[in-house]
Amino acid sequence: MRESLQREAFEELAIPHLQVLLRIALRLTHNYAAAEDLVQESMLRAWRSFHQFQPGTNIKAWLAKILLNQWNTSLKRAERDKASVELNEEVAPPVEWLRNAHLETVDVMRAIDLLLPEYRVVLLLTVIEGFTCKETAEMLLVPIGTVMSRLSRARDQVKKYLNSCANASSKRANYSYDL
Amino acid sequence: MTCNEIDQNSTFYFSHELDAQQSADFLAHLENCPSCAGKVRQQQELDHLLRSTVLSQEMDTRALEFRIRRELTTAPQRRIVFPRRLALIAAGLVLVASCGLVSSDWLRATREASAICADAIVDHRVEVTENAPKKWTADLELIAAISQKTVGAGINPEQFAPSGYHFQRARICSLVDKRYVHMVFSNGNQEISIFLRTRDSGALQALSWWNSRRLYQDVLGNTNVARIDGRKFSFVIVGDGAIPVSTLANDVAGRG
Numbered sequence: 001m002r003e004s005l006q007r008e009a010f011e012e013l014a015i016p017h018l019q020v021l022l023r024i025a026l027r028l029t030h031n032y033a034a035a036e037d038l039v040q041e042s043m044l045r046a047w048r049s050f051h052q053f054q055p056g057t058n059i060k061a062w063l064a065k066i067l068l069n070q071w072n073t074s075l076k077r078a079e080r081d082k083a084s085v086e087l088n089e090e091v092a093p094p095v096e097w098l099r100n101a102h103l104e105t106v107d108v109m110r111a112i113d114l115l116l117p118e119y120r121v122v123l124l125l126t127v128i129e130g131f132t133c134k135e136t137a138e139m140l141l142v143p144i145g146t147v148m149s150r151l152s153r154a155r156d157q158v159k160k161y162l163n164s165c166a167n168a169s170s171k172r173a174n175y176s177y178d179l
Numbered sequence: 180m181t182c183n184e185i186d187q188n189s190t191f192y193f194s195h196e197l198d199a200q201q202s203a204d205f206l207a208h209l210e211n212c213p214s215c216a217g218k219v220r221q222q223q224e225l226d227h228l229l230r231s232t233v234l235s236q237e238m239d240t241r242a243l244e245f246r247i248r249r250e251l252t253t254a255p256q257r258r259i260v261f262p263r264r265l266a267l268i269a270a271g272l273v274l275v276a277s278c279g280l281v282s283s284d285w286l287r288a289t290r291e292a293s294a295i296c297a298d299a300i301v302d303h304r305v306e307v308t309e310n311a312p313k314k315w316t317a318d319l320e321l322i323a324a325i326s327q328k329t330v331g332a333g334i335n336p337e338q339f340a341p342s343g344y345h346f347q348r349a350r351i352c353s354l355v356d357k358r359y360v361h362m363v364f365s366n367g368n369q370e371i372s373i374f375l376r377t378r379d380s381g382a383l384q385a386l387s388w389w390n391s392r393r394l395y396q397d398v399l400g401n402t403n404v405a406r407i408d409g410r411k412f413s414f415v416i417v418g419d420g421a422i423p424v425s426t427l428a429n430d431v432a433g434r435g
Binding site: 007015022027109 | 187195226233
């Protein structure tokens with residue numbers, strides 16, 4: 001009975017953050033099925049460690065940290081999965097979404113996905129998900145200065161990629177105008 | 180605050196990590212330095228573009244939530260077990276094992292069947308009962324080609340329609356880590372899901388036998404599920420309400 005109350009409390013706190021966790025996991029793994037698996041394993045770990053969670057503290061950061069640890073563990077266990085996306089039905093949701101999106105959206109997502117993992121994860125946590133630099137440093141177990149420098153590099157690389165996309169599309173526009 | 184410090188502190192400012200004095204210094208510098216103000220504005224525009232693009236990507240987490248909630252009901256929290264309790268548990272296990280009441284193969288197979296069936300229930304509920312948008316096809320040639328590629332056999336879904344049911348659509352999915360052909364059949368009132376894959380070499384043992392075929396059954400809420408091996412294929416049948424999935428399972432298994 002006591003455990004079921006604990007479980008209800010955990011679900012009430014943790015389940016609302018599934019979207020955030022899945023979003024981070026998807027940008028890390030580039031594979032929808034792998035992202036779901038990562039989130040599921042992380043939630044199970046979080047449940048098993050729930051007795052260590054201090055009520056009133058940032059549950060989102062706590063869950064994200066567990067997810068990042070789980071991801072690092074899976075990277076160490078196996079090679080990073082760079083499986084080809086060969087009309088895999090399980091990748092469908094984000095791919096289907098991108099098919100209907102404007103070109104600029106595709107470019108932005110690609111710019112993020114092309115970042116080195118250590119830059120990408122900092123960008124995801126700070127810019128996208130709104131964690132502070134201090135929270136991000138604690139989650140990644142690196143100094144704040146490292147977070148700042150990785151974030152700066154991430155922004156520079158994203159800008160560079162998007163500028164090249166913008167140049168490419170303006171060249172295409174000029175060409176069609178000449179026709 | 181210098182221009183160099185503005186560079187370093189802009190992220191801290193927008194994440195509210197600067198104290199009141201530092202924030203005031205930051206703003207004061209921007210008011211007097213158009214160059215820094217321009218850089219900060221560009222950075223904010225880029226951050227906004229990235230954030231709005233990623234956050235606009237909606238993801239359906241219902242199936243994931245269902246699987247997590249189900250897993251939580253069976254996963255105990257880690258507890259500190261006192262040695263005395265450990266000894267009692269160990270003694271109990273030895274007693275049960277020595278009575279020959281536990282087969283490790285049986286336990287492993289039952290857990291595997293349970294996990295597969297749980298996944299099948301989730302897929303059925305989200306994709307069939309709740310009509311979550313998924314890529315289905317009713318093209319029999321395409322289904323044969325895709326199933327040949329993914330499960331090792333060209334499938335004709337109409338061959339597996341239970342009596343009174345008609346084939347509606349199919350797609351490829353994964354249950355646990357294995358690829359299945361997910362077929363939907365209708366009797367005019369309700370739809371059932373039949374998941375199929377070629378039978379593994381180590382067939383799952385079962386809790387009961389049905390006409391000499393191995394059958395595993397379970398129920399979750401209003402949804403019934405049965406897993407059965409045919410001669411060539413393994414099937415998982417999912418239906419809502421009073422649908423007799425065991426009977427359907429035996430019907431389907433006899434066809435493959």
